[in-house]
Amino acid sequence: MMAAVSKRIVLHFPRRTIDRPIIWHLARDYALEFNILKASIGPEQEGLMVIELTGTQEDYDKGINFLVKTGVKIQSLSQDIIRNEDRCTQCGACVTICPANAFCIEPGSRKVIFDNEKCVACGLCIKACPPHAMEVHF
Amino acid sequence: MAKTIAEINKRIKEGKAVVVTAEEIIDIARTKGITRAAQEVDVVTTGTFGVMCSSGAYLNxxxxxxxxxxxxxxxxxxxxxxxxxxxxxxxxxxxxxxxxxxxxxRIRPGEFNYxxxxxxxELVAGKxxxxxxxxxxxxxxxxxxxxxxxxxxxxxQATLLNIRNAYQNYNVAVNLSDKLIYTYMGMLKPRLGNATYSSAGQLSPLLKDPYYRTIGIGTRIFLGGGIGYVAWHGTQHNPDVLRGDNGVPKRGAGTLAVIGDLKQMSPHWLVGTSMLGYGCSLGVGIGVPIPVLDEEVLRHAAATDGEIFAAVVDYSDAYPKMKPDILGEVSYAELKSGTIKVQGKNVPTASLSSYSRAVEISGILKGWIQKGDFLLTESVAPLPGVDSEVTFKPLNERPVEY
Incomplete structure (x- = not known):
């Protein structure tokens, strides 16, 4: 039995894939458990999805391979949620706003720690941050 | 044995003054006792960094x-x-x-980006x-x-003149209603989903000098990264509120009007802010030195988060409707633990004022004094005290008849 992996990734669907049930294939053909965190279709019919995929390493790799062959562009979520360290004043306004508990206060320094692995890219912190220190780049 | 500000300044000039932050003094007082700590320590530096709305600048x-x-x-x-x-x-x-x-x-919540x-x-940043x-x-x-x-x-001239800053204590904000609300205390989730507070607690200037014994008109301070002065008591200054046995106000009480040369200041300590659904404001860093004149000054300066209490207020109803009701009192130690109990429910807390920046300010001010760059001032006149009859009144509205 291989160890299970669980990763949050950002998928960019080109326009030509819009009529294909890609996520259904991931579940049926590769036995991947999925949790859609965010999904949108832009004005040019390109799609964007933030999704968490869970399965064995082998199935996960095969599923990713399938996505790449289909033409879906994949980014790691953690690269796209950025805290601008110069603007962050370490207040803590984000801490109770984040639904994924991606922010916490370090007990000693009382600085705000951002764990981008927990981030679900909902964007709530971006508007709630008084100095606008949080940025999402998709 | 009492000390004078002149004596403390002499020691600062000689490089002999013992200067500690308002956080450090807590342990010193605990281990050495109030009497010895008051003899040994000359200055306690405080700090606070938060959104302070009644701020602005005069430009010529x-x-x-x-x-x-x-x-x-x-x-x-x-x-x-x-x-x-x-x-x-x-x-x-x-x-x-x-x-x-x-x-x-117009479309709620407004973003108030600039x-x-x-x-x-941007001015301070030289743009x-x-x-x-x-x-x-x-x-x-x-x-x-x-x-x-x-x-x-x-x-x-570019002169920062903030008519009300450094509130001596502040409300803890919660939301008892069924919908998310957007306030100057941040986003408040329905049914006690979170609680926000905005004081540095044991580092906050006026909480460490609760009766304004040393902080007065003319007091030289750290303001926005430069040197400023207390110009006056701030608007809404309200010294005669409920206080604990230790003298520390349990409600919003005193405030400071502060002034300083914007040209000396830094965008690290004056930060433009946006409160979703509320408006724009300015994050301001302030630090005030407290000369340890005697044991009483030191005892007050050594107050801990566990001994400083704030009132929990419902911002969905009591606050907007000007009702005096509070939902209880909590200490800053409880607030900083991450959870407080309100109406039997555990409510996660978040701070809107930056404690780590407050620590940084108290440390910078300590450094300035230790180097002899910053001397303490004798206040020109005291801030209105508990017996001053200065109070915080609501508007007496007298509708104009036609």
Whole structure:
């Protein structure tokens, strides 16, 4: 039995894939458990999805391979949620706003720690941050 | 044995003064006792960094050629409305001012991405700011229009004058209603989903000098990264509130009006902010030194988060409707633990004031004093105290009859 992996990734669907049930294939053909965190279709019919995929390493790799062959562009979520360290004043306004508990206060320094692995890219912190220190780049 | 400010300043000049932060004094007082700590320590430095709305800056732009009189006209800085109701070349920019075309809360919650606080931050950062103005024209000030870039280095004066800062204690905000609300205390989730607070607690200047024994008019302070002064008691100064046995107010109480040269300050300590659904403002860093004149001053300066209490207020109903009701009192130690109990429910807490920046400010001020760069001041006059009859009244509204 291989160890299970669980990763949050950002998928960019080109326009030509819009009529294909890609996520259904991931579940049926590769036995991947999925949790859609965010999904949108832009004005040019390109799609964007933030999704968490869970399965064995082998199935996960095969599923990713399938996505790449289909033409879906994949980014790691953690690269796209950025805290601008110069603007962050370490207040803590984000801490109770984040639904994924991606922010916490370090007990000693009382600085705000951002764990981008927990981030679900909902964007709530971006508007709630008084100095606008949080940025999402998709 | 009591000390005087003159004696402490002499020790500062000789490089002998013992200076500690308001956080450090807690352990010192605990291990050495109040008496010995009061003998050994000369100065306790406090600090606070938070959004302080009643902040703004006076700018003197220099006279145009031919002359233009801003007073009575209209003026904008980066499209944000400034107040020109003075003479020819003076302007005031308030932290909450907005551009005329900002949609505000037309679609709730408004984002308030750019306002007076951001203009002040950009000025302090040395960025060019666009000044556009119209005037009515007079014989001595004939010009009627102006559209120019200005830079802080070219202004005659840029003076930060914050009429109410450094609140001595503040509400803890919660939301008892069934819907999410957007307030100046941040986003408050329904049914006690979270609680926000905004005081540095055991580092906050006026909480460490609860009866204003050493902080008074003329007190030299750290302001926005530069040196400033306490100009007056702040607006809404309200010394006679409920206090604990230790003398520390349990409600919002005293406030400070502060003044300083914006040209010395830094955008690290003056930060333009946006409160979703509420408006724009300015994050301000302030640090005040407390000279340890005697044991009483030290005992107050050594108060801990566990001994400082704040009132929990419902911002969905009690606050907007000006009802005096509170939902209880919690200590800053409880607030900083991450959870408080309100109406039997565990409520996660978040701070809007930056404690780590407050620590940083108290450390910088300590460094300035240790190096002999910053001497303490004897206050020119005291702030109004508990017996002053200075209170915080609501508006006595007397509708105009037609």
């Amino acid at each position: 732009i220099g006279h145009t050629k031919p002359r233009l009189k801003l007073g009575g006209g209209k003026a904008y800085l980066n499209d944000v409305l400034a107040y020109p109701g003075f003479a020819a070349a003076d302007l005031f920019i308030g932290s909450n001012a907005l551009p005329d075309d900002d949609p505000r809360n 306002g007076g606080g951001h203009v002040i931050e 060019d700011v666009r000044l556009s103005a119209t005037a009515y024209g007079t014989d001595c000030y004939p010009r009627k229009k102006l559209d120019t870039w200005v830079n802080i280095k070219d202004l005659n």
